[in-house]
Amino acid sequence: MRFDDVRLTPNKGLSLHGKTKRMSDKRTELSKLGEFGLIERLSEGVQLQHKNSVKGIGDDAAVIDQGKDYGLLSTDMLVEGVHFDLSYAPLPHLGYKAIAVNASDIAAMNGLPKQVVIALGISNRFSLEAVEALYQGMKAAAKDFKIDLVGGDTTSSKSGLIISVSVYGQVEKERVAYRKGTKPHDILCVTGDLGAAFVGLQVLEREKQTFLANPNMQPKLDEYTYIVERQLKPTARLDIIHELKGLGVIPTAMIDVSDGLASECLHLSNHGHVGFAIYEEQLPIDKMTFDTAVEFQMDPVTAVMNGGEDYELLFTIDQKDHEKLEKHADIHFIGHAHEATKGNVLVTKKGNVVPITAQGWDHLNQEHKKD
Amino acid sequence: MRFDDVRLTPNKGLSLHGKTKRMSDKRTELSKLGEFGLIERLSEGVQLQHKNSVKGIGDDAAVIDQGKDYGLLSTDMLVEGVHFDLSYAPLPHLGYKAIAVNASDIAAMNGLPKQVVIALGISNRFSLEAVEALYQGMKAAAKDFKIDLVGGDTTSSKSGLIISVSVYGQVEKERVAYRKGTKPHDILCVTGDLGAAFVGLQVLEREKQTFLANPNMQPKLDEYTYIVERQLKPTARLDIIHELKGLGVIPTAMIDVSDGLASECLHLSNHGHVGFAIYEEQLPIDKMTFDTAVEFQMDPVTAVMNGGEDYELLFTIDQKDHEKLEKHADIHFIGHAHEATKGNVLVTKKGNVVPITAQGWDHLNQEHKKD
Numbered sequence: 208m209r210f211d212d213v214r215l216t217p218n219k220g221l222s223l224h225g226k227t228k229r230m231s232d233k234r235t236e237l238s239k240l241g242e243f244g245l246i247e248r249l250s251e252g253v254q255l256q257h258k259n260s261v262k263g264i265g266d267d268a269a270v271i272d273q274g275k276d277y278g279l280l281s282t283d284m285l286v287e288g289v290h291f292d293l294s295y296a297p298l299p300h301l302g303y304k305a306i307a308v309n310a311s312d313i314a315a316m317n318g319l320p321k322q323v324v325i326a327l328g329i330s331n332r333f334s335l336e337a338v339e340a341l342y343q344g345m346k347a348a349a350k351d352f353k354i355d356l357v358g359g360d361t362t363s364s365k366s367g368l369i370i371s372v373s374v375y376g377q378v379e380k381e382r383v384a385y386r387k388g389t390k391p392h393d394i395l396c397v398t399g400d401l402g403a404a405f406v407g408l409q410v411l412e413r414e415k416q417t418f419l420a421n422p423n424m425q426p427k428l429d430e431y432t433y434i435v436e437r438q439l440k441p442t443a444r445l446d447i448i449h450e451l452k453g454l455g456v457i458p459t460a461m462i463d464v465s466d467g468l469a470s471e472c473l474h475l476s477n478h479g480h481v482g483f484a485i486y487e488e489q490l491p492i493d494k495m496t497f498d499t500a501v502e503f504q505m506d507p508v509t510a511v512m513n514g515g516e517d518y519e520l521l522f523t524i525d526q527k528d529h530e531k532l533e534k535h536a537d538i539h540f541i542g543h544a545h546e547a548t549k550g551n552v553l554v555t556k557k558g559n560v561v562p563i564t565a566q567g568w569d570h571l572n573q574e575h576k577k578d
Numbered sequence: 579m580r581f582d583d584v585r586l587t588p589n590k591g592l593s594l595h596g597k598t599k600r601m602s603d604k605r606t607e608l609s610k611l612g613e614f615g616l617i618e619r620l621s622e623g624v625q626l627q628h629k630n631s632v633k634g635i636g637d638d639a640a641v642i643d644q645g646k647d648y649g650l651l652s653t654d655m656l657v658e659g660v661h662f663d664l665s666y667a668p669l670p671h672l673g674y675k676a677i678a679v680n681a682s683d684i685a686a687m688n689g690l691p692k693q694v695v696i697a698l699g700i701s702n703r704f705s706l707e708a709v710e711a712l713y714q715g716m717k718a719a720a721k722d723f724k725i726d727l728v729g730g731d732t733t734s735s736k737s738g739l740i741i742s743v744s745v746y747g748q749v750e751k752e753r754v755a756y757r758k759g760t761k762p763h764d765i766l767c768v769t770g771d772l773g774a775a776f777v778g779l780q781v782l783e784r785e786k787q788t789f790l791a792n793p794n795m796q797p798k799l800d801e802y803t804y805i806v807e808r809q810l811k812p813t814a815r816l817d818i819i820h821e822l823k824g825l826g827v828i829p830t831a832m833i834d835v836s837d838g839l840a841s842e843c844l845h846l847s848n849h850g851h852v853g854f855a856i857y858e859e860q861l862p863i864d865k866m867t868f869d870t871a872v873e874f875q876m877d878p879v880t881a882v883m884n885g886g887e888d889y890e891l892l893f894t895i896d897q898k899d900h901e902k903l904e905k906h907a908d909i910h911f912i913g914h915a916h917e918a919t920k921g922n923v924l925v926t927k928k929g930n931v932v933p934i935t936a937q938g939w940d941h942l943n944q945e946h947k948k949d
Contacts, residue, residue: 235706245732248706249713253720253727257692260726269728271693271746273644281729282744284697288736321628322642326655326742335606335619342620349624355631356624357640358652361616365659366737371697373653373744375642 265478266386267315267462268376277383279320279376281312287367294418295411295426298337300439301370302344308465309374310352310443311518315463316385318378319448322357323349326371328364341370344440352443382452384461384522389479393459393523395542396532398444400491401468402507405514406499407431407438433495441518447538454531458522469512469563471521472551479523482549485542485563487556512553512563636849637757638686638833639747648754650691650747652683658738665789666782666797669708671810672741673715679836680745681723681814682889686834687756689749690819693728694720697742699735712741723814753823755832755893760850764830764894766913767903769818771862772839773878776885777870778802778809784874804866812889818909825902829893840883840934842892843922850894853920856913856934858927883924883934 237245250264261277262270268281285291285305293301306323313320325345329338349356354374414426428435444463451458460479462471468490472483490511500507523544524532532538542554551563608616621635632648633641639652656662656676664672677694684691696716700709720727725745785797799806815834822829831850833842839861843854861882871878894915895903903909913925922934 233705233707237700237702237704237706237709240706242732245706245709246730249709249730249732253717255726255728256724257726260693260728263726263728264730266729269693269695271728273649275645278644278649278746280693280695280744280746282695282697282742283731284699284733284740284742286699286733286735286740289699289734322631322640322651324640324651324653324744326653326744328655328657328660328740329608331608333608334604335608335611335616336604338608338616338620346624353627355626355628355634357626357631357634357642358637359617359620359635360654361613361620362655362657363660364657364740369655369657369699369735369740369742371653371655371740371742371744373651373695373697373742375649375651375746 262385267312268318270316270383273377276377277318277380279313279316279318279378280373281309281376282371282373283309283312285370287369292411292415293368295415296439298340299344299347302341303348303440304344305370305372306345306348306352306354307441307443308518309372310348310354310445311441311463311465313374313376314443314445314448314520315461316376316378317382317448317451317458317461318376319445320352320354320374320376320443322355322375324357324373325359327359327361328369329361330364330366330368333368352445382457384458385478386460386462386474387478388460389475389481389523389544390459390525391481391545392526393481393544394526394529394540395472395483395485395521395523395544396538397464397468397491397519397521397541398447398537398539399517399519400493400496401464401517401519402500402510402514403434403437403493403496404441404516404518405438405467405510406496406503406505407434407436408516409503409505410435410499411438431495431499433493434499438516441516443518444520447520450535454535456524456528456531458524461520461522464517464519464521466515467511467513468521470565472563473565475521475523476547476551479544480547481544482547483542483544483551483563484549484554485552486554489539489541491539491541508553633756638683639689641687641754644748647748648689648751650684650687650689650749651744652680652747653742653744654680654683656741658740663782663786664739666786667810669711670715670718673712674719674811675715676741676743677716677719677723677725678812678814679889680743681719681725681816682812682834682836684745684747685814685816685819685891686832687747687749688753688819688822688829688832689747690816691723691725691745691747691814693726693746695728695744696730698730698732699740700732701735701737701739704739723816753828755829756849757831757833757845758849759831760846760852760894760915761830761896762852762916763897764852764915765897765900765911766843766854766856766892766894766915767909768835768839768862768890768892768912769815769908769910770888770890771864771867772835772888772890773871773881773885774805774808774864774867775812775887775889776809776838776881777867777874777876778805778807779887780874780876781806781870782809802866802870804864805870809887812887814889815891818891821906825906827895827899827902829895832891832893835888835890835892837886838882838884839892841936843934844936846892846894847918847922850915851918852915853918854913854915854922854934855920855925856923857925860910860912862910862912879924
């Protein structure tokens with residue numbers, strides 16, 4: 208009998224509404240469910256009690272009715288050794304990234320981030336100077352993305368660095384974009400270019416191994432600047448949110464690309480009850496991403512479809528809005544929606560039709576995926 | 579030269595606005611600053627850009643103007659081995675506590691929590707059943723405190739369990755209570771009783787040691803039910819928030835007691851530019867807390883002043899509101915404010931006047947304090 212079993216036995220003082228039961232001996236490994244499966248399982252039975260809770264679990268941010276506008280609330284946790292490796296991620300960049308990925312969640316709702324709170328777990332191997340370097344990046348990101356740093360919590364951690372950021376944003380009610388909403392014949396759009404952050408990570412990992420083998424070797428990163436920066440210091444595409452508004456376009460659905468195009472496409476598919484056809488020849492791939500992927504003997508399309516952390520925006524628009532965006536230099540039309548029964552497919556340059564499957568970055572099993 | 583030093587050297591691609599500088603070799607230990615010192619240091623230079631950011635860093639929650647009401651935003655991180663010990667904290671209780679301590683931050687602003695997002699870092703020693711047990715407690719707390727669980731993030735952790743909760747709440751603009759606002763002659767009030775959670779922790783630690791020495795021994799907790807529950811499953815005093823409103827009382831300042839009465843009193847003192855006189859004979863101490871403290875050869879007043887995690891509310895009221903609260907069974911008048919020059923003092927039963935010093939629970943150095 209373990210000590211904590213005793214405490215789980217119902218008793219007058221400690222029972223939780225008399226419902227706490229002794230934990231069963233059943234053990235289901237989390238890896239069997241994956242991150243999305245776990246979230247689904249934990250969400251079971253969650254009910255919204257407040258009428259201003261417009262949207263709960265299941266989108267990039269929660270939606271809260273604030274009268275005139277919708278408030279948006281999202282949280283992300285970055286854990287040392289899982290999401291970042293301090294041997295090549297400089298602390299200011301890491302701080303910047305922690306804010307950027309949260310701002311990106313708000314952008315994915317077609318909103319703008321306004322306030323942020325930061326919880327930090329810090330082990331005693333970090334000095335004040337190190338924490339200040341981390342904050343330097345956070346403050347720079349807050350300035351770039353026009354977010355007010357309004358609060359936080361700092362605590363000690365037994366092991367590595369833990370950064371948990373929660374962001375509050377706003378969107379006009381009629382402009383909110385959910386993961387659901389795509390209709391057949393809508394056009395699938397993506398901003399920027401894809402795969403760079405993932406290929407950049409491969410470069411950093413290679414240089415780290417080289418460095419570990421011979422600490423006198425200087426990492427060779429100069430020729431990989433763009434893709435390494437995409438990995439270490441991503442941005443949130445708030446510029447696109449402003450431009451969509453200026454152009455009078457409301458996406459029918461939107462998500463940010465944190466887990467790879469394939470995974471995000473399947474989210475829009477599941478939420479919208481539609482399928483997608485994506486055309487390989489339309490995929491935006493930077494030349495450095497392409498060349499470096501080849502150098503690593505990797506198919507660049509794999510980096511685009513299954514790499515993660517690009518933090519670009521993937522969204523669908525009604526066909527009537529096509530001409531409003533067709534001259535935009537940084538928005539690419541990569542496919543279209545069709546009936547769900549047609550499934551999600553990638554049409555290759557050779558005309559082959561390949562099913563799109565989720566091999567996105569599963570944050571619960573990331574190490575496995577990185578192997 | 580370390581690998582990451584290279585990356586901190588400014589270069590075209592990776593510099594953060596050209597300002598990233600090579601980290602100095604200076605190393606200041608975080609323990610030298612403590613949690614509050616660190617927060618103060620990190621807050622330097624943080625400016626609020628949005629006019630709806632009414633209150634940033636430095637109170638129990640940030641305040642965001644939402645038009646009709648104020649929105650309140652707060653975050654807290656609980657780290658295994660620092661804030662909880664799973665050998666005696668059952669997962670459902672821990673989940674409950676994680677929500678309660680956040681709800682308490684909103685109560686401390688005289689507001690009510692409405693929505694919550696939860697970020698979890700989970701190591702692979704946790705099974706699905708364990709995470710569900712944790713969520714069982716979170717859902718129970720969400721129900722008790724009428725909070726909607728609207729989102730989250732789950733990720734893997736290299737070591738222990740990390741729970742980061744961010745809560746959004748609301749308060750009518752004219753009812754918001756800050757840490758600042760106390761005037762000389764205001765009455766200092768506290769809810770419930772104090773010191774129980776700290777003494778409960780001593781019992782749990784003792785029983786754990788007994789158990790570790792002889793795993794066949796059953797922990798003796800039955801006679802300590804109340805204080806152990808205060809430690810393992812605290813509540814947020816939202817009942818008081820409703821009652822203050824019903825009685826037509828707006829505290830002139832308020833804070834929740836997470837770090838011990840002394841520490842919180844000094845916060846109200848610093849923010850309000852006043853001093854306080856607290857009377858030992860007025861301190862609310864439960865009999866079990868008192869007797870158990872004595873059993874541990876500890877001064878019960880020390881448990882009250884310097885123990886943590888009671889999550890009661892400490893607030894000041896104008897003298898004109900005294901009679902509205904004097905018949906309240908669970909609100910205790912423990913002292914009064916005076917000019918700042920008179921300092922913060924505890925008046926003992928014997929009439930001695932003792933300066934109140936901060937020996938509260940410093941979350942950055944908690945292990946040290948627990949020794």
